[in-house]
Amino acid sequence: MSDKVTFKIDGKKFTAEADKTIMDAARENGVYIPSLCYMKDVAPTTSCRLCSVKINGRLTTACSTKIAENIEVEVESEELNDMRSGILEILFVEGNHFCSFCERSGNCDLQALGYRYDLRVTRFLHAYPHREVDALHPKMFLDYNRCILCKRCVRAIKDKEGKKIFGFVNKGIHLKISMDHELAEQLSEEEVKETVEICPVGAILQKGIGFHIPIGKRKYDKTIIGSDIENKVKKQP
Numbered sequence: 174m175s176d177k178v179t180f181k182i183d184g185k186k187f188t189a190e191a192d193k194t195i196m197d198a199a200r201e202n203g204v205y206i207p208s209l210c211y212m213k214d215v216a217p218t219t220s221c222r223l224c225s226v227k228i229n230g231r232l233t234t235a236c237s238t239k240i241a242e243n244i245e246v247e248v249e250s251e252e253l254n255d256m257r258s259g260i261l262e263i264l265f266v267e268g269n270h271f272c273s274f275c276e277r278s279g280n281c282d283l284q285a286l287g288y289r290y291d292l293r294v295t296r297f298l299h300a301y302p303h304r305e306v307d308a309l310h311p312k313m314f315l316d317y318n319r320c321i322l323c324k325r326c327v328r329a330i331k332d333k334e335g336k337k338i339f340g341f342v343n344k345g346i347h348l349k350i351s352m353d354h355e356l357a358e359q360l361s362e363e364e365v366k367e368t369v370e371i372c373p374v375g376a377i378l379q380k381g382i383g384f385h386i387p388i389g390k391r392k393y394d395k396t397i398i399g400s401d402i403e404n405k406v407k408k409q410p
Contacts, residue, residue: 178242183249195235195246196224205399206248207257207286209264209373210323211236218324221264223257223286254290261286262295269304269318270374276383277375279391283321285398310357312365313379320350320376330368332356338368350376 178191182204189198197213199206210220217236224235227247235246247253264283272278304317326339327350338360342351360368369379388394 178240180240180243181245183247184245189240191240191242193240195226195228195233195238195240198240199235199246199248200402203403203405204248205402206235207289207399208236209282209286209321210325212325212329212371215328218328220322220324221260223260225253225256227253257286258290258292259296261290261292262297264321265292266295266297266299267302268321269301275319275375276378277319279388279394280386281375281393282373282398285393288393289397289399307352310352310354311380312360312362313357313368313377315350315352316376316378317349318376319374321374322348322350323373325371325373326350326368326377329371330364332359 176191177188179186179188180198181187182199182202187198187202187204189201193201194217196206196208196211196217206224206226208221208224210218211224217234219234219237222234225232226235227233227250228238228244235248261283265287270283272281272284275281275284278284302318306317307315327337327341330338332338336353336356338353338357339350340353341348343349365379369377371377
């Protein structure tokens with residue numbers, strides 16, 4: 174077992190194993206740090222930057238930085254929350270997100286974070302890009318209008334031999350996720366469901382079961398995102 178270290182988050186003392194990242198250490202202690210690209214036990218890519226925090230006054234990403242003895246981590250501040258709001262606004266305006274009639278409304282992490290940070294009017298102009306939908310797979314859609322390039326599907330979804338089902342193609346503003354249809358067709362129904370759940374926005378949807386979870390029973394209909402972490406562990410004084 175790793176040695177324990179003592180550290181502070183927003184002035185409160187906590188302990189965690191020394192090999193933990195700030196993200197994992199914080200969540201284990203009941204402190205929610207937002208993210209759209211983070212997955213536990215999967216190597217981080219720091220794609221979304223929403224988990225940016227300050228350590229001893231310097232910005233870093235909580236998902237990729239190890240905890241250390243006596244460090245002071247700033248998670249909640251006007252500056253950091255304004256930065257997170259700005260990132261969320263950019264993600265909304267550079268895609269085509271129509272929450273009012275989206276199948277993942279209520280189950281979407283991006284939408285839930287928009288509510289948590291009280292996004293009402295963006296400070297940026299909407300891009301309204303022309304994006305297509307890949308519907309060639311017999312079991313699922315890949316909707317580029319909603320994709321935020323978080324890389325979660327790229328990192329997590331593999332076939333039985335470890336080959337990646339999803340990958341990146343093109344560069345710059347033309348960068349997008351691509352699906353290997355031959356490999357994807359080997360996915361079972363359960364693996365397709367897992368793929369859909371890994372996507373934080375609804376860019377990947379399963380065919381034939383649209384709107385099967387009624388409004389009022391979806392993940393974030395009654396609780397805000399992160400509340401399960403904040404309520405799981407009683408914070409230390």
